[in-house]
């Protein structure tokens with residue numbers, strides 16, 4: 444099967460490490476794939492998706508990347524970094540206010556030279572596509588050709604980043620002499636999940652793919668993943684038989700809401716950091732790993748012994764609010 448072309452920017456393959464002490468505590472073999480180490484400025488899962496999306500932009504002769512996200516969007520920061528790396532311009536539509544303290548990803552966006560338009564949550568929810576289209580038109584008047592990347596680079600083309608990551612995992616399994624029977628990750632816009640699912644199926648691998656949603660709910664993401672799988676198949680002409688029941692999205696760990704943290708999540712991140720020397724982020728991986736550990740403790744992963752968690756990055760997303768909860 445042929446997949447779309449991509450550019451090479453991420454530091455790949457990323458390491459897979461065993462969490463020895465957590466494994467002992469839970470009576471399972473827990474591994475972590477360090478996609479937080481795909482790079483520095485570009486770190487996290489979004490760069491894998493951008494390798495495909497930006498290739499399409501370049502083939503389109505674009506000289507500007509436009510995208511959107513929350514004020515602390517890891518995806519927006521990775522896009523700004525890739526644009527600068529390739530000598531392109533970037534324009535970010537961010538949900539939030541300029542007068543918030545400039546830290547983390549927003550700080551990096553600025554250092555990386557991104558143009559930023561701040562919008563209200565209402566404008567973001569209902570009009571972000573139009574807003575990005577308008578920016579594209581305005582840039583066009585100035586002689587630029589812009590390429591719009593949707594939230595999280597979660598569309599058909601972007602999701603191939605995790606199709607390719609699945610093939611990377613299969614190769615690493617051989618090298619390490621391990622077979623993962625479950626692969627789990629945070630779900631925020633669905634592209635990471637969709638790519639892994641597609642790769643797992645096409646390669647006739649039998650791992651079960653689990654997503655833990657950090658916003659919306661499982662129904663929303665089951666539908667979203669099905670749409671993304673459909674979009675991916677338009678690039679390959681290979682449709683896979685899949686329905687909602689095949690998509691495993693574990694709900695119940697959104698907590699107070701997207702990017703809002705509560706004490707037990709922060710305490711969990713801190714205790715895992717002390718136990719294993721690995722720091723998760725508060726918005727995605729902290730909630731997802733917390734959820735995974737809770738589910739294992741409840742006995743919901745009885746059928747699995749070798750579990751791989753994808754550390755999708757996000758450390759720049761730590762900001763004052765959450766840091767304030769750290770003991």
Ligand SMILES: *Cc1c(COP(=O)(O)O)cnc(C)c1O
Pocket residue numbers: 487488489517518595597629630631632633634635636724727728755756757758
């Ligand atoms: C975007 C993001 C995710 C979620 O990935 P999706 O493909 O959007 O579902 C997980 N972790 C981090 C750190 C992210 O930035």
